[in-house]
Amino acid sequence: MTTISDPPTEQFRLSMLLNDTRYRSATFQAIAVILLVASIAYLGSNLAKNLREAGLDISFGFLSTPAGYDINQTLIPYNNQDTNLRAALVGILNTLLVSFLACATATILGVFAGVLRLSQNWLVRKLMSFYVEIFRNIPVLIWILIIYGIMTVSMPGPRDFRGENASASMLLDAVAVTNRGVYIPAPVWGPGSMVVVAVFVLSVIGVFAYRRYATKLLYDTGRLLPTTWPSIAIFFVPTLLAFFVMGSPIGLDYPALKGFNFQGGIKIGAPLIALWFALSVYTGAFIAENVRAGIQAVSKGQTEAAAALGLRPGRIMNLVVLPQALRVIIPPLISQYLNITKNSSLAILVGYADITATLGGITMNQTGRAIECVVLLMLFYLVISLCISLVMNVYNSTTRLKER
Amino acid sequence: MSDQNNKPAVAFVREQPIPASPPPTSASGPVRWLQENLFPTWGNALLTVISLYVIYVVLSSSLPWILGGVWNTSSLAECREVLDGRSAACFSVLRERWNQLMFGFKYPPEFYWRPILAFFLMLVAAAPVLFPDLPRKMLVFTGLYPFVAFWLIWGGTILSPLLALAGCVLGYLAYSKWVSRSFAAGFFGGIAVAFVVWWLGGLLIPEGASDNAMLPAVASRDLGGFMLNMMLGVTCVSLSVPLGIALALGRQSDLPIVKGICVIFIEFIRGVPLITLLFVASVMLAYLFPPDATVDLFLRVVIMITMFSAAYIAEVIRGGLAALPKGQKEAADSLGLDYAQAMRLIILPQALKISIPGIVNVAVGLFKDTTLVSVISMFDIVGMIRGPILASTEWNGVYWELFLFAAVLFFVVCYSISQYSQWLERRLETDHR
Numbered sequence: 001m002t003t004i005s006d007p008p009t010e011q012f013r014l015s016m017l018l019n020d021t022r023y024r025s026a027t028f029q030a031i032a033v034i035l036l037v038a039s040i041a042y043l044g045s046n047l048a049k050n051l052r053e054a055g056l057d058i059s060f061g062f063l064s065t066p067a068g069y070d071i072n073q074t075l076i077p078y079n080n081q082d083t084n085l086r087a088a089l090v091g092i093l094n095t096l097l098v099s100f101l102a103c104a105t106a107t108i109l110g111v112f113a114g115v116l117r118l119s120q121n122w123l124v125r126k127l128m129s130f131y132v133e134i135f136r137n138i139p140v141l142i143w144i145l146i147i148y149g150i151m152t153v154s155m156p157g158p159r160d161f162r163g164e165n166a167s168a169s170m171l172l173d174a175v176a177v178t179n180r181g182v183y184i185p186a187p188v189w190g191p192g193s194m195v196v197v198a199v200f201v202l203s204v205i206g207v208f209a210y211r212r213y214a215t216k217l218l219y220d221t222g223r224l225l226p227t228t229w230p231s232i233a234i235f236f237v238p239t240l241l242a243f244f245v246m247g248s249p250i251g252l253d254y255p256a257l258k259g260f261n262f263q264g265g266i267k268i269g270a271p272l273i274a275l276w277f278a279l280s281v282y283t284g285a286f287i288a289e290n291v292r293a294g295i296q297a298v299s300k301g302q303t304e305a306a307a308a309l310g311l312r313p314g315r316i317m318n319l320v321v322l323p324q325a326l327r328v329i330i331p332p333l334i335s336q337y338l339n340i341t342k343n344s345s346l347a348i349l350v351g352y353a354d355i356t357a358t359l360g361g362i363t364m365n366q367t368g369r370a371i372e373c374v375v376l377l378m379l380f381y382l383v384i385s386l387c388i389s390l391v392m393n394v395y396n397s398t399t400r401l402k403e404r
Numbered sequence: 405m406s407d408q409n410n411k412p413a414v415a416f417v418r419e420q421p422i423p424a425s426p427p428p429t430s431a432s433g434p435v436r437w438l439q440e441n442l443f444p445t446w447g448n449a450l451l452t453v454i455s456l457y458v459i460y461v462v463l464s465s466s467l468p469w470i471l472g473g474v475w476n477t478s479s480l481a482e483c484r485e486v487l488d489g490r491s492a493a494c495f496s497v498l499r500e501r502w503n504q505l506m507f508g509f510k511y512p513p514e515f516y517w518r519p520i521l522a523f524f525l526m527l528v529a530a531a532p533v534l535f536p537d538l539p540r541k542m543l544v545f546t547g548l549y550p551f552v553a554f555w556l557i558w559g560g561t562i563l564s565p566l567l568a569l570a571g572c573v574l575g576y577l578a579y580s581k582w583v584s585r586s587f588a589a590g591f592f593g594g595i596a597v598a599f600v601v602w603w604l605g606g607l608l609i610p611e612g613a614s615d616n617a618m619l620p621a622v623a624s625r626d627l628g629g630f631m632l633n634m635m636l637g638v639t640c641v642s643l644s645v646p647l648g649i650a651l652a653l654g655r656q657s658d659l660p661i662v663k664g665i666c667v668i669f670i671e672f673i674r675g676v677p678l679i680t681l682l683f684v685a686s687v688m689l690a691y692l693f694p695p696d697a698t699v700d701l702f703l704r705v706v707i708m709i710t711m712f713s714a715a716y717i718a719e720v721i722r723g724g725l726a727a728l729p730k731g732q733k734e735a736a737d738s739l740g741l742d743y744a745q746a747m748r749l750i751i752l753p754q755a756l757k758i759s760i761p762g763i764v765n766v767a768v769g770l771f772k773d774t775t776l777v778s779v780i781s782m783f784d785i786v787g788m789i790r791g792p793i794l795a796s797t798e799w800n801g802v803y804w805e806l807f808l809f810a811a812v813l814f815f816v817v818c819y820s821i822s823q824y825s826q827w828l829e830r831r832l833e834t835d836h837r
Contacts, residue, residue, distance in 0.1 A: 046691070046694050046695070047691050050690075120441070120444055120448065121442060121451050134815065137822070138772070139814055142775065142810055342677035345679045346779075360683060370688055371691065374687065381677055382675040384675075
């Protein structure tokens with residue numbers, strides 16, 4: 001009787017590369033690498049050849065040359081002799097500004113509409129689903145153009161505010177809505193205003209400290225302190241006191257009609273308003289759906305169990321439903337914020353000077369540096385979206401269900 | 405005893421039960437409904453009143469404007485004359501510029517029947533895909549449709565769509581011959597055969613083949629209007645679904661290099677706005693092709709939008725793959741299925757079913773995003789409105805009517821797609837509740 005011999009050493013065949021599980025993964029990865037390298041080399045050589053023929057090179061020197069164009073809405077000082085880099089910076093800040101504004105209003109609008117879609121009121125429910133369907137099914141581009149049209153075509157010109165029986169009037173004598181933009185009062189910081197601001201910041205911190213103390217007291221001793229009224233008091237009283245003690249140092253500079261246009265106050269241009277408003281109502285419809293889904297994802301048994309424990313409706317909402325619903329709502333909410341930031345690039349349509357309109361628009365057309373500009377533009381949006389997904393990952397890991 | 409039961413001794417005791425009276429009006433019917441649904445509490449009543457007021461304001465300002473609209477004038481000035489100071493819509497622009505809105509301003513008018521025919525054939529071709537009840541044999545036409553549509557819309561020699569078709573058919577034959585050996589051999593072999601056929605055939609087509617073709621050729625840059633939106637939407641969605649599946653599988657695979665490539669691709673595309681990708685298509689992509697190749701803008705845009713939506717669809721499908729229990733893959737393994745078989749027969753059918761709502765969402769979003777091509781000066785419907793129509797002397801200033809029309813068009817298409825997806829979801833529901 002012979003012992004079991006070693007398995008016959010197989011001859012290596014070429015087909016084993018594809019069919020043998022020991023080699024197959026290596027084969028596929030090798031193919032992938034070869035294809036990738038080949039296509040990059042092919043595209044790269046084409047690029048080099050094309051650039052040589054066109055007499056171009058890749059250089060970022062244009063960023064330090066004067067931009068030579070004006071920007072009507074800037075957050076930092078800028079004139080047309082500043083560099084292209086500074087123009088791009090103005091654009092970045094404008095992008096961030098409109099994204100931030102639109103995120104805030106879209107959230108408010110979306111939460112409102114989402115909660116009202118679950119209301120027991122039939123009419124409100126229908127009205128809100130109408131809002132959601134209308135705005136979700138029409139391109140944001142068309143919304144931006146429609147709202148821009150409302151701002152520039154249908155609004156009164158500055159001259160309509162003139163005279164005894166003017167056809168247009170300012171809201172509360174403070175806000176003027178014209179076809180050139182919206183004029184709002186600007187704050188004027190007098191001497192001593194810093195004290196008021198400092199007191200305000202301190203009282204905000206005070207509100208948080210008080211609420212923390214109340215929670216701690218509740219857990220330690222079981223005593224329940226009122227929080228709503230003291231919070232409001234801490235928030236307002238010290239600041240108002242400081243404001244009047246210092247002799248009303250913070251004033252408002254109201255816009256007023258002088259000559260052919262409004263002077264004073266802050267001008268918010270029509271493009272910014274259109275973009276801000278359109279992004280808000282459009283994304284608000286999506287957020288409303290997220291909010292509704294999140295609230296519906298909390299099973300009814302949770303509410304009933306909380307009610308059986310004797311919690312009041314307000315506390316059921318705050319302590320039981322919302323914490324669970326937020327876990328479902330927040331991740332899509334953050335990706336909607338990302339969408340707002342990306343959609344703000346449509347600013348170029350209405351002439352709002354965001355990064356796409358400055359770096360990707362005028363700078364690109366004037367310098368002819370298409371490749372460099374597009375690459376920088378993509379890099380900027382990529383960084384923003386990576387930051388946002390970082391925030392999302394941190395949030396997800398903190399709120400993940402702790403399972404065994 | 406019985407006598408007593410039958411005949412009550414006292415006259416005021418009833419013999420028959422009282423017929424049930426209808427519930428009070430406050431507990432049934434419209435009053436009850438109103439009370440429950442519109443005025444349950446004071447707060448709700450207030451909301452109802454506010455909503456009614458909002459509806460009244462919106463309707464009272466827009467209805468007269470829409471219903472009093474003028475349809476039969478040839479310019480805005482004439483329209484204002486007819487209206488005589490009344491505030492109402494001037495819909496005649498839609499009537500007069502209908503062809504421009506639909507087909508763009510350069511598509512030859514005598515050939516309008518071609519895209520229209522292609523559109524109706526598209527409905528026929530899409531039907532068996534959308535409605536599983538229809539006979540499966542109709543899928544043959546669906547397979548032929550891309551070539552037919554290409555020939556109808558662009559015209560030119562019939563040889564090029566025939567060659568493309570031949571490449572696909574021969575590639576499929578090669579695939580079905582070799583797939584019994586291994587899926588990879590069949591797949592890559594099929595692709596290789598198709599490319600060889602296309603390359604060889606490309607040499608055979610004579611230079612001036614398009615000159616006296618049955619359908620005269622129309623250049624890509626002459627396409628426009630809503631037709632352009634439809635074409636971009638349909639082409640890019642149908643191309644990006646297979647690409648998205650491939651990317652999703654790549655991202656889930658155990659091969660680190662393939663996975664890395666897919667992750668970087670998906671995250672990069674999802675991190676940048678579509679408009680920058682369109683800039684790439686319009687100004688940068690030309691540098692990446694060989695110097696003598698002339699790849700027209702339409703094709704470049706299709707490439708970029710397809711990549712864009714494929715990344716999003718890949719993420720949706722990845723969600724579907726992740727939602728499947730691990731047991732499914734293990735069961736497939738234990739049956740002795742290899743990777744390709746397990747994916748085709750077990751995993752993907754279930755994962756795709758879960759992902760349908762997400763894929764439809766991406767498709768609707770993509771269709772809406774096709775309006776962005778107006779930024780890179782392609783004349784889709786928004787580009788037509790903003791460019792040639794609003795700039796013309798006759799219609800300079802007709803703002804709302806045009807954008808309202810575009811909005812209604814998009815709403816009708818997108819809303820019906822999402823209604824269809826809800827219907828499909830209900831139909832594919834196989835779990836028992």
